[in-house]
Amino acid sequence: MIVRAGHSPARHRRRAVLAGLLACLILVTGCTLNAGTGFADEFGGYLDTRADVDSHRVQGNNDLPGTGSADSRVQLRAGLTDPELAAAISEIATHRADQQIAHHNLTVAFPAENGSGGEAVVSVFLRLGDGALGDTSPAALETRIGQVREFAAADPALVELSATVSDLHASTTGDPFVTAGALTDYLRTEPPGVQRATARSGAPGSLGVVSFDVGDPIDALRPMVAILGVLPAGTVPRRWRASSQRPFTAPQFELDLPRGTDPAVLEAARQQAAALGVPLRALIAK
Secondary structure, three states: OOOOOOOOHHHHHHHHHHHHHHHHHHHHHOOOOOHHHHHHHHHHHHHHOOOOEEEEEEEEEOOOOOOOEEEEEEEEOOOOOHHHHHHHHHHHHHOOOOOOOOEEEEEEEEEEEOOOOOEEEEEEEEEEEOOOEOOOOHHHHHHHHHHHHHHHHOOOOEEEEEEOOOEEEEEEOOOHHHHHHHHHHHHOOOOOOOOEEEEEEEEOOEEEEEEEEOOOOHHHHOHHHHHHHOOOOOOOOOEEEEEOOOOOOOOEEEEEEOOOOOHHHHHHHHHHHHHHOOOEEEEEOO
16 A cells, blocks of 8 residues: 555544544534534524614634534614613523533623713623523612622723623723722622733823732732823823732832923833832833
């Protein structure tokens, strides 16, 4: 028998065995290789039928050995009362699709007022299936909605609160330390699954970030305020960050100054950090 390189009988046998095992697994478990995308198509079609859904994005994941999972973000329309919001979220979360998957990460967003009466978009998170997180009953959800609204009202410049499987991300047009303080208060309500929180202000090119793990004291990150305080009027950082999120074991501080900044300004920021006894990674953009 002629055996060509790279096509040995042993390799063919291994492939045949693996294919047979996979086929048996699918038959025994009832799984399909496209469970995630199958669920996404079905669940997205269900959301299309709901008058209270403004928009949605459903990402199906075809995880091996075929159980599948999904990540969804659903935006509910404006004008719903809190009881109506709670009922809608409960119905969406408990909807049974024909295509079963291992778990479904579901973020449901809705409009809220921030502390100055402006509009913000806030959300609640539920994990369904394996490793379930969050109570899907209307009563529990109405309580959670009220707590999210209280958070929004505590920040006069809040734009958005996005809740995911382990993170809260808040965007503001104001001081991210104000938002971080409001996040700390909201975390006392124990939103399900949250391990980390981030407050962001501005946009790429002028971005401030405060990030921390649940339980971290915000005051440990406030030296950033004093560091920013030595910058002359008109000097706007391209980016700054104060973080105690893992893998950091102590607060870390970053400052990215725009091209053309006087090196004396950079040195003043470094000296301020040294006087405060905190580490600062600072640079001037080239």
